[in-house]
Amino acid sequence: MTDRHDHHDHNDSHRHEKPGMDLVSHHGDDDVCLNQVSFAYDGQFVVENVTLHAPHGTTLGIIGPNGSGKTTLLKLMLGLLRPNAGTITVLGMSPAQACARGDLVGYLPQRHELDWSFPISARQVVELGLVGRRGLLGRPSAADRRQAADQLAAVGLADQADVPIGELSGGQQQRVFLARALVSRPRVLFLDEPTTGVDVGAQENLQELLALVKEQLALTLIVVSHNLRAITSTCDQIACLNRTVHYHDKPSGLSREMLSRVFNCDVEYMLDPHGHERH
């Protein structure tokens, strides 16, 4: 990993050079801010009046049952969808502006949303993470290739660099995509159900890897998951979402009553059997 501070300064200088940035709603140390955000599909609200913030260097976990609007909210934060109401800022810019830079935002999507027979090697996948930064006509330089190789080595897959992506195991594929998300040295990393479809051993490896890169790169993490146990143990803040935000604070303040209301079911099985501290 390269020195995070150098990169941070570099990004800051770029950020202030960029014209047309909306710095009004960028609250102090918050890297991601959502203010009264609503979004509807065909007139039906999927996300309504959501206000969230993620300070720099923290991990915000967004939990909720299936169909609660978690992935929609993530897509709004990534600029893939536009809100019907409210404002979203990522590092003081609109999500689309932040993504257009190519080196501020990282994203690890859900595992199953890809054609696994696509003819591409692990190394090439990681190199794709630098395409946006180079621009439409940019070619990968020797430094880019080295950076991609280093990133692949950092996730422990240096020896699998030339293996087609479809021939790797689920855990290895997730690590390749994590390397792609991190290769441009982003400042905010969005993760959508990062451990879904991955076996238990690989899940633990991935969690450890995430904790390590977060510390090394001083990342702000936004994690969307329905895995309550994993999220409560790793996040600094939690947001319980079921169309709107029911709770947004530290995990320690989360009660079983709140979870039952959000998930609309008995949440005993979601928590560890000795989870008395949750009360």
Place this chain on the structure above:
Amino acid sequence: MWNICWTRTGTSDIKAGKPAPKGEERVLDWHLYLHLMKFPLIVAPIMAAVCSLLSVFVVLRRMAMISEAVAHASLGGLALSLLLGYGWGFADSYWGQELIAGVFCITTGLLIGLFSRGREVTVDSAIGIFLVASVALGVLMLYIRRDLPGPNKMPLEPEAVLFGSINSVAAADAWLISILAALVFVVVLGMLPSFIYTTMDEEMARVHGVKTWLIHLLLLVMVSSIIAVAARMVGTLMINAMIILPGATARLVSRRFGGVMIISLVVGVLGVTAALLASIAVAVANVPFVRSAPTGPILVLTLFLIFLAIWFIRRVRLFFHRRQKGRLAAAQAEHV
């Protein structure tokens, strides 16, 4: 080997399928024949190369049906130019036909994209709707134009539009396809990483700052333009095969993007050139029943046979590989 002797006989007689005079062996001057076919022999490999390059993205992006609809739209475009040509000379000219057909194809491609953006009309429905509408419109306009009174007769028969004629391409076609092919190669190879990323995962490419809308638009415009130009040569029914088969074949062989691109180009160029030579050979050798067969179907069938052969070889290899794996597993289990 082709059964051809090296003496002098009129090439036009052979092309017209006239039987050899009694007691005289059917022969021809190869030099003359190749001279007559020089433009097809230049145009066909160039057309194959550009179609094969786009084929990789069409197949991997699962756009085969969109290109099918655009290919059928070229019939509508050509018919429109012929209908307009009744009263407007430019529309009946070579460049007029190319321009109108090109605009018609590109508009159809963009309309499919526009209609399928919302949630009301799915992509497959939009493709189906525009495919049948453009064919219906094209056939209707062709027959209206053919039956219009007056001395200004239609320069093409409806069948010629459907099946095309690569043997009749001229210098203008060679120039047009060469310029278009050069542009496509420059655009695709110049922006290759963005094309690969958008093809693999459009959403992720957007998150990483790739202008995916531009890549999508460029691909649609390039495919539509090539189809509009090439459809005159191989026919609106056949052109789609050249846009799908090389990429689909290459995907069976390689698991690397570069490999898929190279194999697609090799399969397309060699397959089309071989088909054209075979077509010339059957005409020259005066093979009964097929000597006057249009080149388009021969070309498509050649590409199809290459695809089928590679698919078969792959299945056989996979079968033996699995059997060997099964035996190894059984041997290991026995050993334990």
